[in-house]
Amino acid sequence: MTMASEKLVYVVEDSISSGALYSSYLEQAGYQTRHFTDGHSALLGIKEQMPDVLLQDVCLPDISGLEVMRFAKERGDVPVIIITANSSIDIAVDAMRLGGFDFIEKPFSKDRLMTSVASACEQIQAEQTGRLKKNRSGSTTNKMKSVRDHFVGDSSTMNAVYNLLESAARSKASVFVTGESGTGKEVCAQSLHSASARASGPFIAINCAAIPTELFESEIFGHEKGAFSGAVSQRIGAAEQADGGTLFLDEICEMDLSLQAKLLRFLQTGSYQRVGGQKTLHSDIRIVCATNRDPAQDVAEGLFREDLYYRLNVIRVQLPPLRARGNDVITLANHFLREKNDSNDKHFLGFTNDAEAQIKAYPWPGNIRELQNVIENIVVIHDGDYIEGSMLESLNNVAQQLNNSPGTPPAPPLAQTMPTSINGVQNIKPLWQVEKEAIESAISQCGDNIPLAAACLGVSASTIYRKIKGWENSH
Template identity: 40%
Template structure:
């Protein structure tokens, strides 16, 4: 049977350390020993232990156990999931009870019986693993709960363009190949990522989504790789990153073009080595994820402009799935209208039986710069506002693009002034809603934030 587990034994008696190491190494993968308890914090930061066997008394002629209790507290402060077994030659029931109340997993007397020691250590290692699994599941469930609260619809379409997308999904889903989904904002890139996961061999495991466009640059590394308590000012507790949470499942990085250039080597390394390291830790953890990325950016142009690493692009782009804009699949509009109409008449409890042919033709003639997301918003608004039992052409207030430069409300053709004015109008129109304004402008949220800051809007 393969030996597993890593144990740290801390005692000022070298005979005790040698005895523990010689016996336990026959049954566990690694046994480290140390006489100086002051080195415990450094050892815990450097190595990933399952259990600590800790002497209660390090000062000669002292039998109170206070030193052991002090180091027990420090160990659990560093790693709340650690299983600590206290050992002493002066054991009694009161110390045992106090130690367990403080968080120790067990208590043994020395000289010990080897069989008893092994049983205690094995139980402690199992407890430690259970605690870590529980922490991971707690974090995972919190992420999944937030993720499930996001709106989700099935992929709708019968057009030739969408048939090609479906064919690619079916070919790629069962593999573990990294996939890059490209397309304009609002084309349904996350829906394709979810479809890939549902049809994959990882479908029973988690799907974790990260919107890289919505993250402040300062949080990218912590969000992806996690951090240890005290790693930076606001790190009040240790936290698993999305790579750890997604272990065994699929990790979806939306708007991958927003990842800072200085962080790209770390992402590349994680994908190459299948290992990650939390901020503030020297320990690496193995990860097993299927990576799916999405972007509305031209990553090839970003590589030419040295804003995106070419080797990272090769790594994430084993297979590319290109999503067509809505204007290239107009034959799908009736199906999409039917889907959204059913959704929102139920939500708003409206007796609406359909949409007029004139209204459908009107929607087919529109350019749809916001793609499917814009169409969904248009149908939702029409459902809310209509007083009829059928949606009418007049129920849809669509934003027409200017036909010529004379319609631009600016003097001259200074590009920055034009951009500033267009952004201001989009923000006014959507009452300051960044997501909706960004969709209409064809920008990511991060790109719009940068422009708002640039122009002082």
Template identity: 35%
Template sequence: MTDCKILLVDDNKSILSALEILLQFEYKTVDSISNPNQLSSFPDLSSFDIVLLDMNFSAGVNTGNEGLFWLKEIRKKAPNTSVIMMTAYGAVDLAVKALKEGAADFILKPWNNEKLLATVKSAYQLRKTRKEVQQLKQKESSLKQVINQNKNFIIGNSRALNTVLSLVDKVAKTDVNVLITGENGTGKELIAREIHQKSKRKDEVFINVDMGSISENLFESELFGHTKGSFTDAKEDRTGKFEAANGGTLFLDEIGNLSLQMQAKLLSAIQNKTIVKVGSNKPIPVDIRLVCATNCNLEQMVADGIFREDLLYRINTIHIEVPALRDRDNDILLLADFFLKKFSAKYGKAGLRLNHAAEEKLSGYHWPGNIRELQHTVERAIILSDGQVLKANDFPFHNKFHPSSTDSPLTLDEMEQQMIRKALERHEGNQSAAAEQLGITRQTLYNKLKKQGN
């Protein structure tokens, strides 16, 4: 016996009795009412899986309008419940009208028992499908909320930061493409998330793609997806980042690291607002808000012929430059205090504080690694601390970015970092050119920068 609740609505009690006898052996719960007016105050109508509803209740009336009226009422109160219409007066146009109003099916009286049972079974499957779809939508909504939870905060009140946030407020209300630039560690992803959270897409997903970590041979698969069997390791269909971000925001970080071939493929997807999966010829329309970020000078890269000018115009409708930490006045101490509280709680060292000398040292440092370097510095000091007060000596800066003749001998790691820094400075942040100068691959350079926290 199927665990299904059915409600019968017909003014003919003989009809109700016949239906109850037929259905009670197949379905767990079969209730009935003879007056449709009872539907207005019927308790928990949405708990019923199926309603069998007569189309005519008044004597001498066979237009079906009464049934259509009550169909609409049921659909308002219980949109996922399947409604099967019943009438002794068959008409194709009436059946079509009922189906357009949301009926699951149509039965003529007198009915064939086998056909009626088959119709009810199909209506029950429809009800189950609707419930599953509703549950999936609820799960999707919950997942989006979890994914979009912004666990990081934009902290600071400097004029430089407020100028950026004011621009974010204006831009977020639109759907224009945004290019975010700035040094490594300045918080470009946080700005991108802020744009998403203040946009009309805030209830949709924010998909973050680190372009620097995607190899060229997997670029199309990662961004556009692939079909099963399209290449050796394609053991199942895969959804790409563009399709996953449909309706939401797609954030392409480190976009300056793309080769010209990858740039051309990306440009085509942005221009056409469609993607084609690897192994397929079917175009898939996508609706995304595109935000890109880089620490490279893209205009210089265009002049050097290593970045497409038409792609730059596509992604650069609005340009936001994130200020370096050294240009944000008292934000250094505000951020230091935030990280102090965060990591004190994490490592069970509540009550830690900075003394005046430590604050002066932190405020006076150049912070070439920006916020990311400050975060690592405070975390390290907390881990190694013994007392309740962090002093200036708890924050040793080796001046590895500004060595002098009086410095102590450099380690191999420090020498490597200097070589990388100088190569990047020479090529104005272009990682591909810097890697070529250093005699390593762009991917190797990218991995070394990640290891260094840059």
């Protein structure tokens, strides 16, 4: 790894005392520094000599810090770390979308500053190593991969996603992935990790909907032995496991509000404590989160903290549904066919024209996950050289049901339990019972395919599994 002493860091901070403090921290670690107290001086310094890292305050007395950042980016691919106060958080987010590497909020600790600068230098080192190996051998042999290596399909909608992900991978900015259930949000997170300088570090995935609320803090931050009943040994949490790598938080909108506050503090400071512990720990991670819900709507309804949402929603990636990806559906179908052939010792060569036409016409409410399940089901059950349209008859049945549905499953027969009667008001079912009947009806109509039922209801499959488990535990 390149020594810190070989790296030049420009500190652009109008406060003389703060700038001197940051420079002092950096110089103690072996970095070379230059401190500028206004934007125009910084522009002249950048024109004279490009720094390796730019530590940039967004609020300057003469020009915006974003102008300094743009000027530097036009002259070289320098990583820019944004310094911001709470009042300028929106500007910092804009800067990250313009290609900033990271942003840190005042007041911040020495550890937070040094971790960010070290990560930026690691990014430089990884890119230089990758270019060197490519020049010598004609191909890149280091652990960093292209985002496209993880995806199948070349539609215009996905090419736009690939380009955004390639840009995002080169920063430490948090990424918020949204899209319908089954569109490949975890694959998206893995691609960001593999295409970044963190590729050699760990990738830790947490499904926020699958963890009981009372265990969530322990799952993320770990716990000490004896911290609570059942804590028979120390546990290392996801934040500690992901140090130097990427933490993927799937179904982030399912996270309890109390833990959201602790996650926000961790993102701001990079520090945390295990449950039941006194020692303050530090972890350098990149956060990628995902949801199939509308996070802005959850913020409006008070279900998700607004400050955490803006901290996470620095780079927004919207994955398109499969029905919006054109011929990608056939490319994916062939890809899954080859996979399932290999795993089931089958020898299908492809699809007939009729089968392809049916695959294109079907709306795929369960998206890629549903397509994969359908192909696997056909390969397991049938034999032959080609998959024919008759083998896809189940798609026609489901499509008919979807087309005949106004958007929600029809009401099931009368409930087995009697309606509630309170203060003379009768014939009103409890909300949990209505929800249970709707979910059970959807599962039945979808042939016990829970991911498909979840897609039709507009929720995640993990939400349905959690509901079912709750009903079972209540009896």
